[in-house]
Amino acid sequence: MKYLLLKHYRGNPAPVVDYPPMDQWTPAEVDAHMGYMHDFAARLERTGEFIDGQALAPDGAYVRYDGEGRPPVVDGPFPETKDLIAGWMVIDVDSWDRAVELAGELSAAPGPGGKPIHEWLEVRPFLAAPPTVTE
Amino acid sequence: MNESALRELIPAVIGVLVRRGADFASAEDAVQEALIRALQTWPDRPPADPKGWLVTAAWRKFLDQLRSESSRREREAAVTLEPPVGPSQTADDTLQLYFLCAHPSLPPASAVALTLRAVGGLTTRQIAAAYLVPEATMAQRISRAKRRLAGARLDQPGEFATVLRVLYLVFNEGYSGDVDLATEAIRLTRQVATLTDEPEVAGLLALMLLHHARRASRTGPDGRLVPLSAQDRSRWDTALIAEGVQILQAALARDRLGEYQAQAAIAALHADARTAAETDWVQIVEWYDELVRLTGNPLARLNRAVAVGGADGPRAGLAELARLDPTLPRYVAAAAYLHEQAGDLHLAAELYVQAARAAASVAERDHLTRQAARVRQLITA
Numbered sequence: 001m002k003y004l005l006l007k008h009y010r011g012n013p014a015p016v017v018d019y020p021p022m023d024q025w026t027p028a029e030v031d032a033h034m035g036y037m038h039d040f041a042a043r044l045e046r047t048g049e050f051i052d053g054q055a056l057a058p059d060g061a062y063v064r065y066d067g068e069g070r071p072p073v074v075d076g077p078f079p080e081t082k083d084l085i086a087g088w089m090v091i092d093v094d095s096w097d098r099a100v101e102l103a104g105e106l107s108a109a110p111g112p113g114g115k116p117i118h119e120w121l122e123v124r125p126f127l128a129a130p131p132t133v134t135e
Numbered sequence: 136m137n138e139s140a141l142r143e144l145i146p147a148v149i150g151v152l153v154r155r156g157a158d159f160a161s162a163e164d165a166v167q168e169a170l171i172r173a174l175q176t177w178p179d180r181p182p183a184d185p186k187g188w189l190v191t192a193a194w195r196k197f198l199d200q201l202r203s204e205s206s207r208r209e210r211e212a213a214v215t216l217e218p219p220v221g222p223s224q225t226a227d228d229t230l231q232l233y234f235l236c237a238h239p240s241l242p243p244a245s246a247v248a249l250t251l252r253a254v255g256g257l258t259t260r261q262i263a264a265a266y267l268v269p270e271a272t273m274a275q276r277i278s279r280a281k282r283r284l285a286g287a288r289l290d291q292p293g294e295f296a297t298v299l300r301v302l303y304l305v306f307n308e309g310y311s312g313d314v315d316l317a318t319e320a321i322r323l324t325r326q327v328a329t330l331t332d333e334p335e336v337a338g339l340l341a342l343m344l345l346h347h348a349r350r351a352s353r354t355g356p357d358g359r360l361v362p363l364s365a366q367d368r369s370r371w372d373t374a375l376i377a378e379g380v381q382i383l384q385a386a387l388a389r390d391r392l393g394e395y396q397a398q399a400a401i402a403a404l405h406a407d408a409r410t411a412a413e414t415d416w417v418q419i420v421e422w423y424d425e426l427v428r429l430t431g432n433p434l435a436r437l438n439r440a441v442a443v444g445g446a447d448g449p450r451a452g453l454a455e456l457a458r459l460d461p462t463l464p465r466y467v468a469a470a471a472y473l474h475e476q477a478g479d480l481h482l483a484a485e486l487y488v489q490a491a492r493a494a495a496s497v498a499e500r501d502h503l504t505r506q507a508a509r510v511r512q513l514i515t516a
Contacts, residue, residue, distance in 0.1 A: 048276025094242045130496040131307045
């Protein structure tokens, strides 16, 4: 079963640990945080559970169709948008419980002072292919 | 020699290496490497004796592996003597490989991957593509599974139930890639069926054949799901149905009923109806009773409730449904269907929408959304 672990810049439930943005951490703290993420992905590859991990730049734009023969409308970025996706990891695991366990571990990435930042991650199941035998 | 004939040889070749003293994990690795070389070189230079070629190539790979691990020099001395292969025990070896790959200590996804590689003779790349997983991840999943089996021997008795579970998973997970997993599952189950007369093995083979017979009619041209009641029955494969029914009858005659035989019996009754209206729901309910008795599976109870709706009317089906846990997967979809049959169109439309939101696959979600739209149109008409 594949799950998406989604990390948001904005739109999360209230944070449980108050910490400054990463640009105010010490370089060593930033390294420790990045290293933790990297090691986590490498470990999941070894357990045969890693599918993909990507980070997104915060800037982008909204695009939509604007009628035949006209260029698409490009709008934004909208600073007031409530939700902003920072990146994701896709895992392939045996159960929802395992997905939650792994998301919990990823959320323990260290922040200032090497303490876990307890950040919220959204866990969403992929829609799979339909089974053959249903009746 | 085509690729599937080549793959047929893989379990026997692993068996030979293990009999010569190789441990399962190393033997399996060596044979996989020999297989990849065979796939590259055979199209141009086909060998006179394919199995002999694979054994020789794999044995060399195995010795190379040993030599590259200096700490194992003593073991090398023991195995390079090449003990005689002994009398052919290919059939036993193959069956033992099935047991090992489906070992109960392995998580299901690992057992599936290992079975497809060591018994199915697929490459890691093919298995990864079939399950939409990166090749590196699949390689790790397989080697981790083999590490977990370290020390496991090929001559220990195994359980058919675990093997059948793995084959069922391969068949039922409808992923589609270059490798046709349903066909592969049928090929492997056929192979197991030639090695044993366990009625449940035959039951699973019959179940697969009966479902596979409907494959062409199960999806529309745009990939949409076509439910059993709406399928074009003239497109069902009558030869596969006949074979499935024959295998099932022989299995049932042995009088050792199991869950796969019961499921196959249900599939056979559906296959037997020339139109959806002619479905023998009374007999189907009886088989669901057996299935529930055998497994206690809540999903079997859910399907039984739908069958009761067919046999005794939708209200009776709804009464059965009311006794079940409403959080079961497809519970709401079943309720929507039965309410529509009972004429509660408004409720049915709402339930189809709810069911679509809870669907576990895109095809089911889209199907249920279409059902909701269809019922809403009935209401306005």
